Amino acid sequence: MLFFVLNGSGLLGSRIAAAGDFDCAPHEEREFAGGEHKARPLVSVRDREVVVFHELHAEEDASVNDRLVRLLFFVSTCKQNGARRVTALAPYLPYSRKDRQTKSRDPVTTRYVAALFEAAGADAVVTLDVHTKTAFQNAYRIAAIDLTTVELFAADIAGQSDSTEIAVVSPDGGGIKRAELVRKAVERRANRPVGFGLMEKRRSGGVVSGSLFAGDVQGRVVYIVDDMICGGQTIHRATDAIRARGARQVHAIAAHGLLATGAAEVLNGCGLDSVTLTDSVAPLPAAEADALGSRLRVLTVAPLIAGTLRALDAGTALSDLPPEVFVPRLVRP
Template sequence: MSRLKLFSLDAGADFAGRVAAALGEPLAAHEERDFVDGEHKLRPLDDVEGADVYLVQSLYGDEHSSVDDKLVRLLFFVGALKDAGAARVTAVAPYLCYGRKDRRTKLHDPLSSRYLASLFECLGTDAVLTLDAHNQSAFENAFRCRTLHLPAQPLFVEFAAEQLAGDGNPIVVASPDVGGVKRAEAFRRALGRRLERDIGRAFVEKYRSGEKLSGGTLIGEVKGASVLIVDDLIAGGGTVCRAAAAIAGGGAARILALASHGQFCGDALADLDRLPLEAIAITNSLPQVREGKSLRVVDCAPLIAEAIRRLHDDGPATQLSVV
């Protein structure tokens, strides 16, 4: 493949800078200009004709711009890069928006993840790379262009191994709901191999109706155990709060929560800090603007950089998606 070019939107420059440092490549220059009526334009300032381009930007809403604004900017920049002659454009979205609605559970439900894929494809995106999509199968099936799904599991296995060094308690991996049992089970097996010891399993029942959560029955033995709650996303924090409360009620000695993406909407982080959680570990796929007494950030930039390096060198990249 021809020369590599790494771009970022202004909103993702800090994280993209970490990726660039790990990759050993500079961030390419671009212009991002806002107009008084709220419209904007983006264009590459570096020459990209014939280049292999990677555009790094997580897609999330914050106090400065909505998730839709970031999405439109990213899509328009992909179009500008293709028009400028880029040979290949890969959208690198460590956190990819609209992943929750990937199947119909009610009459006339939308399939937002499929519509998102169509938007990327119609602008000519050649590949999409993300970290721990809400549903890996739905993510991969929604796109017709190439996808690369990176699990954060290896990062969290090492984090957990450090936290549990010298721990003589039984260890249990828990899912905060039935839907995450498969994810938690994969993590449990990986952690067992890393620590060379048996790891227990548990889950907490959860029912959702609109924005209301119910349930909370703990299934599994956690008394006297060090328990790791494994999830993909903490948004409002309700799911993890209910799970942590149930596990604490079950007599756990230590409780740690691990989630790939930390949105922490509203008072979520403050609510979690009031729980008996020794640590809340998340990756830096999303910027963390609030501090929490138990918050731990695991750097995923080197993993993203390695994926970009392998894609540029034409493999082996797909091995990174296997855990």
């Protein structure tokens, strides 16, 4: 297997390579006047299994669109030059939140991104905790693999728990399944009952509303589970509701820390005890991460991704990944 890490994704890419004990294959990227670029492998890809890794979140010097195009172009380059199979690896997959029409003439960008990967020649797309698994799987005509952080987060929660009762809360209706899977996994690992809660959330015209809360959190240590944290308002609303109902502690957990400007101020202002993210966005936006300070914890997903790549290369079942890939490993603090 040849593992290419595109420029700007080196931090997590090097962690994945180290965890999987494989090298990063050499490649070249050049920038041209007018904003164009080219990238090419510096080793032969003919008849090889190729994985192209790139992070697709926005940064100051690279938009989501720029990063996506670079990944698509490199996938196509490998395919054009004879690669037997090309897998695009993007832990955070953008445009996944718009997976259905909610207003007249709305786009369905999940499907459009799928069409781009298919047209580029990708044989598989691997991502992590996509926004809606069924929409992701239905959008692609190629292999669409969505890795899950359920066991990683469950192990982390169970490892921190004492005799205090625990509850897992979904901050909106769309995340019920995700939160319930985490709840069941924590219950199994901790060998005791774990409560569940749900916060109402409606979004229209960019305005978030809804105030109903269901679940018993009185005196419990509560974990709000979501797929991503961007502006922080969803977590803020849920935290306020949970605190008002007498929770002992409130922690937020999410796979993807997009952390838009001002997110840390929102999260710091709602009384959270901690915010646990993964390094699917690496590095995290520095100003927001620093502002969160000691509240911020980051678990690496490198062993999970490396184990998946090893399994795909060997043709073994992803359901048989070794338990050590789910062991929580902090990279911050």
